[in-house]
Amino acid sequence: MIPPRRPRTEYASLLDLLLGAAALLAVVLLPLLHGGGFRGTLPNVTLYVCIYVILGLGLNVVVGFTGLLDLGYVAFLATGALLTGFLLRMTTTPDGVLHWRVTEPPPADASPLLGFDGSYLLVLLASGIACALLGVLRGIPTLRVRGDYYAIMTLGFAEILFETALWDRSYPVDMESVTGGTFGVKLSSLHVPRLFGRQLFYDEPVFYYLVVGVVVATFVAVHHVNRSRFGRALASIRLDETAARACGVDVARHKLAAFAISGFVGGVGGSLYALNYGTVAAKGLDVWQSVLILCGVVLGGMGSIRGAAFGVGALMALGELLREDLGGVSVPPEARFLIYGLLLIVVMRFRPQGLLPPVRHGRPVTWERDALLAAETPLCSLPAPAEERA
Amino acid sequence: MSDAPVLAVTKLRKQFGGVVAVKDVDFEVRRGSITALIGPNGAGKTTVFNLVTGNYEATAGSVSFTAPDGVAHALVGRRPDRIARLGIARTFQNIRLFGDVPTLDNVKLGLHSRTRAGVLAALLRLPAAREERDVRAAAYRYLDFVGLADKSHALARNLPYGEQRRLEIARALALAPSLLLLDEPAAGMNPQETADLMGLIRRIRDLGMTVLLIEHDMKLVMGISDHVVVLDHGEVIAAGTPGAVRADPAVVRAYLGNEEL
Numbered sequence: 001m002i003p004p005r006r007p008r009t010e011y012a013s014l015l016d017l018l019l020g021a022a023a024l025l026a027v028v029l030l031p032l033l034h035g036g037g038f039r040g041t042l043p044n045v046t047l048y049v050c051i052y053v054i055l056g057l058g059l060n061v062v063v064g065f066t067g068l069l070d071l072g073y074v075a076f077l078a079t080g081a082l083l084t085g086f087l088l089r090m091t092t093t094p095d096g097v098l099h100w101r102v103t104e105p106p107p108a109d110a111s112p113l114l115g116f117d118g119s120y121l122l123v124l125l126a127s128g129i130a131c132a133l134l135g136v137l138r139g140i141p142t143l144r145v146r147g148d149y150y151a152i153m154t155l156g157f158a159e160i161l162f163e164t165a166l167w168d169r170s171y172p173v174d175m176e177s178v179t180g181g182t183f184g185v186k187l188s189s190l191h192v193p194r195l196f197g198r199q200l201f202y203d204e205p206v207f208y209y210l211v212v213g214v215v216v217a218t219f220v221a222v223h224h225v226n227r228s229r230f231g232r233a234l235a236s237i238r239l240d241e242t243a244a245r246a247c248g249v250d251v252a253r254h255k256l257a258a259f260a261i262s263g264f265v266g267g268v269g270g271s272l273y274a275l276n277y278g279t280v281a282a283k284g285l286d287v288w289q290s291v292l293i294l295c296g297v298v299l300g301g302m303g304s305i306r307g308a309a310f311g312v313g314a315l316m317a318l319g320e321l322l323r324e325d326l327g328g329v330s331v332p333p334e335a336r337f338l339i340y341g342l343l344l345i346v347v348m349r350f351r352p353q354g355l356l357p358p359v360r361h362g363r364p365v366t367w368e369r370d371a372l373l374a375a376e377t378p379l380c381s382l383p384a385p386a387e388e389r390a
Numbered sequence: 391m392s393d394a395p396v397l398a399v400t401k402l403r404k405q406f407g408g409v410v411a412v413k414d415v416d417f418e419v420r421r422g423s424i425t426a427l428i429g430p431n432g433a434g435k436t437t438v439f440n441l442v443t444g445n446y447e448a449t450a451g452s453v454s455f456t457a458p459d460g461v462a463h464a465l466v467g468r469r470p471d472r473i474a475r476l477g478i479a480r481t482f483q484n485i486r487l488f489g490d491v492p493t494l495d496n497v498k499l500g501l502h503s504r505t506r507a508g509v510l511a512a513l514l515r516l517p518a519a520r521e522e523r524d525v526r527a528a529a530y531r532y533l534d535f536v537g538l539a540d541k542s543h544a545l546a547r548n549l550p551y552g553e554q555r556r557l558e559i560a561r562a563l564a565l566a567p568s569l570l571l572l573d574e575p576a577a578g579m580n581p582q583e584t585a586d587l588m589g590l591i592r593r594i595r596d597l598g599m600t601v602l603l604i605e606h607d608m609k610l611v612m613g614i615s616d617h618v619v620v621l622d623h624g625e626v627i628a629a630g631t632p633g634a635v636r637a638d639p640a641v642v643r644a645y646l647g648n649e650e651l
Binding site: 178221224225228229230231232233235236239240242243244245246247248249250251257261294364369372373375376378379380381382383 | 394443444445469470471474475479480482486487488489490491496498499500501502503504505507508509511512513514521522524525526529530531532534535540541542543561562563565566597
């Protein structure tokens with residue numbers, strides 16, 4: 001008989017659970033307690049922070065779990081956002097002609113192709129899947145490299161994507177008609193999709209709770225990944241690839257799966273990003289976005305889920321507070337990076353593992369160990385300890 | 391069970407640029423035996439291990455592994471993780487544990503190849519939970535087998551040296567291998583630890599596993615081996631029972647010098 005209880009190492013501590021529940025409750029109740037409802041600075045900043053927390057959780061799968069430094073995560077954010085913009089901009093006229101060029105205004109009698117209620121969930125899924133595939137495609141050429149070389153390749157990949165997104169008619173492929181080029185894709189009220197009968201504007205309760213729901217789902221999903229057999233294999237790759245192979249871990253396959261998960265989450269985050277702003281331009285999605293999310297993850301503690309969420313959340317909230325002048329001090333936008341930099345230097349100097357590093361070990365539970373040692377398991381053909389000693 | 395040797399190494403050769411590290415080596419490992427690979431430093435012993443486990447690709451020659459079901463597998467050209475899954479586990483000369491995680495998780499990783507739960511199961515928490523309980527129970531059993539059950543939650547890197555060596559053996563055993571390769575398991579151990587290790591290796595053999603080990607400690611080699619293969623400058627210069635090898639003048643000249651055995 002194996003007791004159903006899990007050892008403490010695999011539990012979040014009670015304090016963690018309470019703090020997490022309190023944070024979630026605060027975010028859920030915020031618009032109700034806040035005077036302005038879903039309008040105003042506070043709910044806006046919360047949405048913005050939540051979307052970056054999703055991105056941070058996704059980045060952490062590769063950077064924290066698998067131990068590969070990804071400097072090009074913005075590629076997924078941009079792809080998810082631009083794809084969402086593109087899909088929602090597609091229109092058809094009553095006689096069935098499809099208009100998809102975002103650079104041209106749709107005909108007067110056109111209606112959105114994806115105008116039906118709930119279509120956004122499909123768009124969200126499509127963004128995720130597209131970015132998961134992109135993650136695998138990007139991952140294949142990087143499988144043989146590690147460390148700095150991997151980081152440089154991801155950086156290069158993001159730059160290539162960034163540059164190609166701005167290609168106009170003079171290039172072999174007219175990407176501008178898909179991405180909107182420098183001006184980007186603007187979602188007018190005609191294009192904003194409906195969910196439960198409400199259009200998903202940034203100040204709609206439906207949108208707010210959709211984002212919060214995605215944060216929670218992502219958190220739970222990466223938590224399950226981390227403490228599963230699959231997550232253990234990712235950790236083994238991070239700690240020692242040679243030893244991982246000696247344990248029978250197919251390193252390439254596990255890396256690609258991690259890239260796919262990380263990409264999926266990035267694409268979903270990007271899609272929500274597009275709706276939150278109502279307009280997306282590749283111009284604003286440059287390498288600094290990657291660096292910012294990465295800084296948040298490092299600040300919170302690489303490999304730690306609550307750390308990544310907290311780090312990215314805190315960094316983005318801080319940036320917004322400085323921008324919005326909520327703290328009573330006015331800081332020019334350019335100085336924000338100065339403050340991020342200082343913060344990072346201080347944290348790295350005094351707490352290099354991050355503010356909330358992963359908990360790698362707990363205390364053994366004696367009775368549980370004894371019960372497990374006495375248990376029958378198909379995975380172990382060794383003689384039972386008692387038999388052998390006798 | 392098959393009578394064929396577990397491992398048959400034929401004309402195995404490895405060149406690094408102009409250096410021939412392993413020069414047309416032939417030897418066999420009989421099923422259920424403890425075989426030792428000995429030789430002076432730089433003789434090519436670890437290179438042979440790395441060729442068998444797929445960490446290096448052979449320049450020429452072949453390595454044939456016969457599984458307990460009698461099926462023979464050619465190992466040259468196979469990836470290390472595939473070779474591990476065939477039932478060949480190893481330890482490393484310079485211990486390669488997952489230092490940053492508890493000892494129990496190190497053993498759980500050894501069980502990786504024999505479990506199945508995939509990504510989707512991880513995401514959705516499908517029946518993987520059942521498998522996970524078996525994994526935990528088995529991991530404790532392997533830890534207990536090497537005497538580390540009460541260190542289950544210590545980080546691997548915090549264990550004393552001798553215990554790290556034993557943990558590495560537990561991790562390798564967790565693959566349920568039919569052939570276990572130990573690369574200098576007694577290195578850095580005191581006489582008491584070495585004696586315990588000899589007992590452990592015998593217990594492993596008694597479970598029906600075949601053991602191939604590299605070792606410099608002659609007391610251990612002569613004490614537990616059924617068969618000894620001596621390498622020097624990448625070539626096999628002698629092979630046979632410990633007694634025969636000890637008396638072989640070529641071995642004495644190349645390796646043992648005038649040292650009293």
